[in-house]
Amino acid sequence: MSNNYNTKFPSTFDGLAKLITYLRSEDGCKWDQNRTISDEKKYLLEEYYELVDAVNLKDIKAIKEELGDVMTSMIFYITIISEAYSIDFSSIFSFQIDKLINRHPHVFDNKKELSLKEIESNWHNRKRLEKSSKTHESILGQISTEHPALSLSQLIQNRAAQVGFDWIEIDGVIDKIGEEVKEVNNVSNVSELESELGDLLFALINFIRWKQLDAETVLRKANEKFFKRFVFMENAAKILGKDLSEYSQIEQEEFWNQAKSEIN
Numbered sequence: 316m317s318n319n320y321n322t323k324f325p326s327t328f329d330g331l332a333k334l335i336t337y338l339r340s341e342d343g344c345k346w347d348q349n350r351t352i353s354d355e356k357k358y359l360l361e362e363y364y365e366l367v368d369a370v371n372l373k374d375i376k377a378i379k380e381e382l383g384d385v386m387t388s389m390i391f392y393i394t395i396i397s398e399a400y401s402i403d404f405s406s407i408f409s410f411q412i413d414k415l416i417n418r419h420p421h422v423f424d425n426k427k428e429l430s431l432k433e434i435e436s437n438w439h440n441r442k443r444l445e446k447s448s449k450t451h452e453s454i455l456g457q458i459s460t461e462h463p464a465l466s467l468s469q470l471i472q473n474r475a476a477q478v479g480f481d482w483i484e485i486d487g488v489i490d491k492i493g494e495e496v497k498e499v500n501n502v503s504n505v506s507e508l509e510s511e512l513g514d515l516l517f518a519l520i521n522f523i524r525w526k527q528l529d530a531e532t533v534l535r536k537a538n539e540k541f542f543k544r545f546v547f548m549e550n551a552a553k554i555l556g557k558d559l560s561e562y563s564q565i566e567q568e569e570f571w572n573q574a575k576s577e578i579n
Contacts, residue, residue: 320334324337331386332390335390335394339398347391350395352396356392358388359385359389362381362385362387366385367535368381393407418438418441443457458471466529466531468517468520469523469529469530472517476524482525488521488522489522494518499515547574547577547578
């Protein structure tokens with residue numbers, strides 16, 4: 316689709332921002348005019364996960380499209396918030412630029428070689444100092460609870476580890492998982508089961524963190540693998556002329572083993 320409004324809305328970030336401002340104006344679109352902060356939060360999350368899917372599939376065309384959708388949703392979000400709270404659009408960028416410069420003292424203040432671990436530690440220390448003058452006293456208070464539960468658990472554990480609250484060796488992490496499994500097997504009611512399963516999940520996420528992996532990505536890949544294998548089972552059953560549900564558990568297990576051999 317060609318852009319017939321290149322002069323008014325050039326193919327740049329500013330051009331997209333101007334287009335969204337126009338769509339929100341009286342001469343624009345009623346639907347865009349009525350979009351709210353709550354709407355945009357939902358749209359932004361939807362577009363983000365569609366981008367993640369495109370990246371996982373390594374689909375360049377889809378990545379390009381989804382990046383544009385994420386950017387569009389983000390600009391809508393900024394525009395709506397700016398209107399609601401009289402925030403100057405440019406002040407958002409100036410604030411972010413100042414923040415990034417402040418968090419890179421090894422680049423902009425004292426030019427010195429640091430290890431990746433030192434750079435990350437300095438980043439979090441600077442961030443903590445920035446937040447300390449605000450409402451948060453705990454380093455955990457700086458974490459948004461809007462994160463998905465797996466990501467939130469890993470963020471909490473990472474922050475606690477920054478001040479030394481962590482296992483000394485991974486053996487302690489593994490032992491903790493075994494301990495939580497035993498506690499799950501010894502519960503006496505649903506409330507205890509829910510609590511102990513939560514502790515077990517938290518311990519498993521800590522193991523993933525120790526292995527320097529991302530819990531959300533690990534589970535997402537497991538979901539994707541199961542999805543593909545299950546579809547393989549359904550298709551294999553259909554080739555033989557029956558629905559998967561018509562086969563016995565032993566026969567379904569055979570389909571599953573075929574799927575595992577085909578899909579890693």
